[in-house]
Amino acid sequence: MSDPGPSPAPEEAAETGTLAARLALQQRAGGIVVPIVTVLFAFAMSFIVLAATQRSFHTAALAFKEIWEGTGLNWVFHPTTNLVTSIAAYNLSQTLLETTTLILTGLAVAFAFRCGMFNIGGQGQYFVGLIIANWVGVDFAGLNPLAHVLLAISAGTLGAAAWAGIAGVLKATVGAHEVISTIMLNWIAVWFASWLFGAGGPLQNTLNPQSPVSAQVSPSARLPDFWGVQGFQGLHIGLFIALAALVVFWALLNRTTLGYEVRAVGFNPDAAAYGGINVKKNFILAMAISGAFAGLAGALDMLGGTTNYQFGQLDVPFSQVGFLGIAVALLGRNTAIGTLLGALLFGGLLYGTSHGLGSGSVIQPELAGNLTYIIQGLVVLFVGADILILYVWNSRKKLRRKPPAKSTKAAEAPA
Amino acid sequence: MSTWAARLDNPVSARLRDPATSGFLGIFLGAFAAFLAIPPIEARTVTWPILVGIVAAVLGVWTVTRGRRRLGWGAVAAGAIGIGLGIAATRSGVGNLHAVFDATLIAQTLGLTTPLLFGAIAGIFSERSGVVNIGLEGMMLMGAFWGVYGADKGGTWVVGLLVAGGVGGLLALVYAFFAIHLRSDQIVGGTAVNFLAVGITGYFFVQLYNNSPVPNGVSLLPNVHIPGLGHFLGASIGNLNILTWASFALVIVSYVVIFKTPIGLRIRACGEHPRAADTVGINVYAIRYGCVVLSGILVALGGIYLSEGPEGNGSFLFNMTNGRGFIALAAMIFGNWRPAGAFGAALLFGFSDALSLRLQVYSAEAGTLFRALPYVLTLIAIAGVIGRTVAPAADGKPYAKQ
Amino acid sequence: MSDDLVLEMRDIRKEFPGVVANDEVSFEVRRGEVHALLGENGAGKSTLMNILYGLYRPDGGEIRLNGKPVSFSSARDAIQAGIGMVHQHFMLIPVMTVAENIVLGIEPHTGLLLDENGAEQRVRELSERFGLAVDPAALISEITVGQEQRVEILKALYRGADLLILDEPTAVLTPQEAGELFQIVRSLQADGKSIIFISHKLNEVLEIADRITVLRRGKTIDTVPAEGATEASLARAMVGREVLLRVDKQPGEAGDTLLSVQDLHVTDDRGIEKVRGMSFEVRAGEIVGIAGVDGNGQTELIDAICGLQKIESGTVTIAGHALSHASARAALDAGIGHIPEDRQRRGLILEFTIAENIVLHDYAKPPIGKRGWLFPARMVQSARSLIREFDVRGGGPYTRAGGLSGGNQQKVVAAREIARDPKVLIAAQPTRGLDVGAIEYLHRRLVAERDEGRAILLISLELEEIMSLSDRILVIYEGKIAGEHTPDVSEEQIGLEMLGGREAAAA
Secondary structure (H helix, E strand, C coil): CCCCCCCCCCHHHHCCCCHHHHHHHHHHHHCCHHHHHHHHHHHHHHHHHHHHHHCCHHHHHHHHHHHHHHHCHHHHHCCCCCCCCCHHHHHHHHHHHHHHHHHHHHHHHHHHHHCCCCCCCHHHHHHHHHHHHHHHHHHCCCCCHHHHHHHHHHHHHHHHHHHHHHHHHHHHHHCCCHHHHHHHHHHHHHHHHHHHHCCCCCCECCCCCCCCEECCCCHHHCCCEEECCCCCCCEECHHHHHHHHHHHHHHHHHHEHHHHHHHHHHHCHHHHHHCCCCHHHHHHHHHHHHHHHHHHHHHHHHHCCCCCCCCEHHHHHHCCHHHHHHHHHHHCCCCHHHHHHHHHHHHHHHHHHHHCCCCCCCCCHHHHHHHHHHHHHHHHHHHCCHHHHHHHHHHHHHHHCCCCCCCHHHHHCCC | CCCHHHHHHCCHHHHHHCHHHHHHHHHHHHHHHHHCCCCCCCCCCCHHHHHHHHHHHHHHHHHHHCCCHHHHHHHHHHHHHHHHHHHHHHCCCHHHHHHHCCHHHHHHHHHHHHHHHHHHHHHHHHHHCCCCCCCHHHHHHHHHHHHHHHHHHHCCHHHHHHHHHHHHHHHHHHHHHHHHHCCCCHHHHHHHHHHHHHHHHHHHHHHHHCCCCCCCCCCCCCEEECCCCHHHHHHHHCEEEHHHHHHHHHHHHHHHHHHHCHHHHHHHHHHHCHHHHHHCCCCHHHHHHHHHHHHHHHHHHHHHHHHHCCCCCCCCCCCCCCCHHHHHHHHHHHCCCCHHHHHHHHHHHHHHHHHHHHHHHCCHHHHHHHCCHHHHHHHHHHCCCCCCCCCCCCCCCCCCCC | CCCCEEEEEEEEEEEECCEEEEEEEEEEEECCCEEEEECCCCCCHHHHHHHHCCCCCCCEEEEEECCEECCCCCHHHHHHCCEEEECCCCCCCCCCEHHHHHHCCCCCEECCEECHHHHHHHHHHHHHHHCCCCCCCCEHHHCCHHHHHHHHHHHHHHCCCCEEEEECCCCCCCHHHHHHHHHHHHHHHHCCCEEEEEECCHHHHHHHCCEEEEEECCEEEEEEECCCCCHHHHHHHHHCCCCCCCCCCCCCCCCCEEEEEEEEEEECCCCCEEEEEEEEEEECCCEEEEECCCCCCHHHHHHHHCCCCCCCEEEEEECCEECCCCCHHHHHHHCEEEECCCHHHHHCCCCCEHHHHHCCCCCCCCCCEECCEECHHHHHHHHHHHHHHCCCCCCCCCCEHHHCCHHHHHHHHHHHHHHCCCCEEEEECCCCCCCHHHHHHHHHHHHHHHHCCCEEEEEECCHHHHHHHCCEEEEEECCEEEEEECCCCCHHHHHHHHCCCHHHHHC
């Protein structure tokens, strides 16, 4: 976005800065190196766990090979658009389905971060988008398909924006920490969803009263698949919507006055207020926009058939895509391109681990699914450690050249 | 100069005129309105809940006009909700009511309170020392799994307790290292702990137990049977789990430690003003490490209750905490970072949990919806309706030594 | 008085990058004396005391305590050696009681339990012995600032301090409280304690001290007995200096009133009234300087004018627009330009580029912003021309503001504020921490902007800056205007007024 300035003093923001400033510091300090090192480290750790518990390096290596093939990313070596003949192509389409969702839940976290807030409530916002999309998609059957799809998507998105906006309003008015309020909103959404989709719930499928699953979205509200065979859960056009959302995210932040305000508030609320920016308004708006991204993810999953156009009560506690968005955003350094890459990585992991080992011949498939969580946890643990990153960065610098002269900043410090 | 002595000397009449009194009275009456319709009072007309609810609302409005706006509106809301619930209760069958409200409700409430209470007290220790612990959920989950593992391999629940506490403390130690020495953002670090715990327990659950409920015959946490309490007491507290009793003791012990001992004073100093603590020679890092590790041990004991307690029956299930760590966090906030307050909040949340299980007699879906109640209440609490909750001043702020 | 020395500091040297804070400073304290350390902001008093208290390591020199050389690596060492320090910003925990704060770290206990009665008893004994009246059971949050200070003193005494450092102890006190503090200091002295009293208020130094050491620009100027010293002689020693910078300027031609402040009252975030009825006007084409010691209401005055702090009562009028309940945005739109006193915390967003910082006020106005869209290319374009015009060095439009030197950061701020053509320009400590070249540039620029017909309000702690730039000088003391002068007034006169010594000077 902009060329880097002269080398800054790394300590300047580490202690007192806002969350956004600290994360920006990490980005400058580590560049692309730290995320890559973090990911490699996380993979190495999980490899060790696997090798140790299976008591075989060979098995662990085989497992990782199967996970890799499971992601479908090997498709690039044998590109074909025929999903029936190429397993790789099919796997890739499924990985991209996961990626679609993760791009959006990642953007949800990243946008709030850019305003200096931690939106830990992506999961709840995702559910709200999904619920509303299901309701609109089922109840307004018979609409013109384009109108129906647009209505369902925008209703889901706006609903989630309002849901997240609650946390923004609480922060702006009574100073409630957004982490606590979004956690609470998450669990309210979780139980609300369980209730709605559960037996006897308002959104439950009336054709089959015993099964705790929602009604299916009417065909007029379904997103068309552009790659895949009907009935095989194809890749729907939501992928393009997610890619467009990346562009929107970037443009919103860098090409609108709202984005300017959001970034200013995120880096330094005092200076933003001095600049004439309404800080409270920005807290609310940024949270709502953040929620909109997560809500869009939920709406696309529902209308795109990722969950077979319906959602079950039992699926609720197993859905983790909102939380995975945290890892995606942190790994992607809260940038559009980083989020895309992070989403691709975790999308691949999600599908690769759950289906790549489907044969069960190497290790139990369920084992691998949990590796995703471990890798996710390690990634989040390490990308969040300021000192570690500064240490890596400083030693990198030392290797390159002599330490730079003390910055002029320090000269003004003593009173 | 205002002293505590002067405050005690305030005439009672002045305290009654205080808008805070009327506000809290209003909230209490609002809650009471709902209870009028259920046993043991069991008013069978809708009149009483409505009347009492209206009184609550009037008190609330009066409070608002006296300046305590949030408290007042809270009382108004309590009145309205009380009326609604009261009406709902009077319209349902007496048989159903008896199925929901009996002595075992107390036992069930206390049982469901236990893990929340361990978690909330754990959170209090960590946050009182200045480290936010979002990772309670993960550490609880670790306790739930490794507790079963310990009891299974060690042959007795005692080993389970030790293993659970040890693993919880170990994960907390890792978190503490990142939060204190590496000065990670504590929210990010805690979130990572939660992910890691899901992954680790899930992985080893598959690896060690093949993803199926743990074998029969695992030694369970015993119940404490107290004979000769009579019908009601016997059914309510005559057969509680050993950890339930331990959690009650923990409330008292933690209160004494935090508020009545030198170490407690130092812990609180680190959470309020670490620089001030440092300048008088207190090792802030050591205190914080100790508190976070203790927090991990305690919350893991809450976790083992889930799997090894009477409800868990020796079975671990994938991600079985299902948000209880977060409810514990909520109870801590709701209880204003105080053991007694957290006890009250945990009881309230445990009660609403028990109620939600029993409300299944009316409809399954209502019971499910009821489980959102703790979170709604906490959201309202942090919105400031029930008096502002105040976290320790330095909570969540990494401390850099000079 | 005996020559029994408690403390000797010889040739203490401390350098910070670019600044020599202490340049061969020598300082000694006799047993049982009150020794005042006098000097302007930045004279090196705090650095010297932080060295003594173990917070900084000296680069050179020697410290002897009771005749023995000592070297402290932390405050803990200093405390153990019998040194106590009462910081200007108290280290107290508001939610705890007085007694708890005092005994923290060395708690009396019975068995495992904290002996609260014992703690309160010990505190009561100490407070009676030294005449420091506080209620041991009261919460810190409930007591006054003056009482908080007593708690800090008790904290030091509880730890057995013999040498007590009071860092600007009266800065936060009301005159009555200051009087009580003096009595406490005397009773401590009577008990054999030695006290270092840091201040820049002449009258109180003369009242309380036995001897006075004056520091200026990191050097010891003189140590004199209080007896025989006068406010005038001390003021000369403190601020007297050859003028380094002369600003060439013609006398201003004052035009219409552009900024008018009438009977302004402002309270700070803690509810303390900091501006207590100020009225003044600034007209087009004049620079009005506000001289004063830090913390006398300058910050609150500026923030109130700029819509950043609520106005309790009174009015602020900018070019005819009344702004008594206005937002920062309204003040900016009415024609305020504001170079804030803390450019890093408020004036700049360090993570933003120069270009982004330059549009901080007007990002939403054409040509930069239009209907919600932002046009970075235009932003960069305007930044590029301003960087040239204001001679910002060390980077281009895409350079992160945090990567610039202090002087260039300030030029970016000045460029932004001036380029938006304000009617009223408020410059708060515009040259703090800058090198000579940058100072000279900013001074010339301010005069040029005055000649353009702007009304300029200059707030500075540097008396010299006020004297050389202003067409009219106001002295602020405790939230009120203590004097108004033309620039031909003597430095001593201003110095006396800003140090609260007007009565003495008038006599």
